[in-house]
Amino acid sequence: MTSNSSIAVKFDNVFKSYIIKGFLKNKTTRALNGVSFKVHKKEIVGLFGLNGAGKTTIIKLICGLLTLDSGAVEVFENPINLKSVEYKKLIGYVPELPYFYPFSTAKDTLNFYYSLSSGGFKNNEKSEEVLNLVGLYDRKDDKIKNFSKGMMQRLAIACSLVHDPELLVYDEPTSGLDPISIREIRNIMLGLKEKGKTVILSSHSVSEAEKICDRVIILHKGEIKKIINKEDWADCELEKIFIDTVAYGD
Ligand SMILES: Nc1ncnc2c1ncn2[C@@H]1O[C@H](COP(=O)(O)OP(=O)(O)OP(=O)(O)O)[C@@H](O)[C@H]1O
Numbered sequence: 001m002t003s004n005s006s007i008a009v010k011f012d013n014v015f016k017s018y019i020i021k022g023f024l025k026n027k028t029t030r031a032l033n034g035v036s037f038k039v040h041k042k043e044i045v046g047l048f049g050l051n052g053a054g055k056t057t058i059i060k061l062i063c064g065l066l067t068l069d070s071g072a073v074e075v076f077e078n079p080i081n082l083k084s085v086e087y088k089k090l091i092g093y094v095p096e097l098p099y100f101y102p103f104s105t106a107k108d109t110l111n112f113y114y115s116l117s118s119g120g121f122k123n124n125e126k127s128e129e130v131l132n133l134v135g136l137y138d139r140k141d142d143k144i145k146n147f148s149k150g151m152m153q154r155l156a157i158a159c160s161l162v163h164d165p166e167l168l169v170y171d172e173p174t175s176g177l178d179p180i181s182i183r184e185i186r187n188i189m190l191g192l193k194e195k196g197k198t199v200i201l202s203s204h205s206v207s208e209a210e211k212i213c214d215r216v217i218i219l220h221k222g223e224i225k226k227i228i229n230k231e232d233w234a235d236c237e238l239e240k241i242f243i244d245t246v247a248y249g250d
């Protein structure tokens with residue numbers, strides 16, 4: 001299902017609106033307005049934009065959690081397929097606000113996520129391996145209700161990896177974490193790239209994006225304003241490019 005093409009994700013002129021139901025009439029908000037881009041295999045690509053720019057909408061479309069109005073989205077040359085377990089197995093996803101059953105342990109949670117992609121089987125070994133990777137091995141038998149925000153975020157990353165997907169899609173993976181956790185999560189993402197995985201992440205942190213992304217897509221009000229390669233922000237600070245792009249429409 002992963003195809004021989006070098007492209008991991010392709011958006012082709014994607015439009016997406018949300019309908020907000022009102023008492024007398026509905027209102028439509030356009031979140032994406034003709035978005036086209038490609039992400040190559042083994043790249044780390046950052047989605048960058050102000051609040052409401054459309055980052056989460058793009059991420060949810062990739063994961064098959066939303067349907068688009070028009071255009072096309074492909075993951076490893078497969079069109080979005082909400083019903084296909086094979087499609088979902090390609091992707092590991094960390095949502096903006098991860099939520100877990102509070103009375104479950106970390107290890108049971110990982111076994112549950114593993115079972116979703118394996119037809120109901122659990123895998124203690126794999127669950128422990130990913131808990132170790134995110135630094136939660138010592139807490140594997142603790143209930144999630146006792147976890148801190150940072151620990152929940154690490155658990156969410158572990159859940160995204162337990163079925164060994166080819167594409168990781170992270171919605172603000174380091175938001176609200178301490179500097180050491182941020183560095184550890186950054187290293188996990190760089191390690192994934194070394195293993196040949198593709199990573200797409202959304203972020204508000206310019207310094208974060210500068211450190212790990214091969215390319216950054218700047219989104220503004222549902223449109224792509226700029227796609228920049230790592231080489232192109234070596235001399236010029238990414239923060240300046242970003243602010244010039246979204247504030248002055250450069
Ligand atoms: N469930 C929803 N119902 C209605 N409108 C929505 C919904 N989700 C998003 N939107 C709208 O779509 C637009 C894009 O939202 P989106 O969540 O994709 O932005 P974002 O870039 O992820 O923002 P943030 O940085 O705040 O997370 C916004 O105008 C938002 O109000």
Ligand SMILES: [Mg+2]
Nearest residue numbers: 055056057096
């Ligand atoms: Mg968002």
